[in-house]
Amino acid sequence: MTEKHLLIVAHAPSDNTRRLVEAVLEGARHPEVSGVNVSWKPPLEAQPDDVLQADAIILGTTENLGYMSGALKDFFDRCYYPVLEQKQGLPCALYIRAGLDGTGTRRAVQSIVTGLRWEWVQEPVVFKGDWQEDFVAQAQELGLTVAAGLEAGIF
Template identity: 50%
Template sequence: MPRLLIVHHTPSPNMQAMFEAVVAGATDPEIGGVEVVRRPALAATVSDALEADGYVLGTPANLGMMSGALKVFFDLAYYPCLDATRGRPYGLYVHGNNDTTGAVRGIESITTGLSWEKVTPNVSVTGEPTKEDLRACWELGATVAAQLMP
């Protein structure tokens, strides 16, 4: 069964709301035959990354960058995944208090190096997520999961 790995750093109520919307989209009953695995970024392993067929990445923008927790995941998984995960689909959601540009740029640089395929627009939110923002997170999760359906 294809596996979607959601790697997230969820330290705030805003990130929690976005994470829950992503999970709700990825686990929608109309998306069948896809196992959805959720891992906090500091608990996600190289094996998790290698066993996944697609990815959703979630992070706050801290000091203009991705969270240290997500950076640790990439530091551990980058070289083991470099050849083994080329072409796999991914989606990204980011929350910041006032700007997400640096976090998005850093993650896109890493995923470009890994040759992962972005299959849905990034969801970047500043401030409290609106209903539209949470809907976009739901769609992000559903879109990446649907890419993996057998």
């Protein structure tokens, strides 16, 4: 069995957003999931080669003025054309840490993902409003769901 690679490209500028990334990683690395290598790259460090090597991707961003983080937008700006032809159909998921409702952020990311022709594996997860400890469990579930689906060959 060939090991698959799950790439997480997530912006984590605060303690709480770092907790979300760590929770996604923890879920994706669940002991019952094997055969999936999981890595996290902050958007400003992620390169087209990282995406080209990925079998699935989880995107994470803060909501900044009703839009995705500048760091995630920079990732898309640098990686869009270098991966466009080779990664069509890439399974992807998204989470948003939103102070408001995440609508503009979601729409912006979905528009770019549609252009890339990546495939959503589930609805985006939006962590809205004031911090809630339940966000951590939801982030773990997201990581586990994507990694387990990748391992099982569901996508």
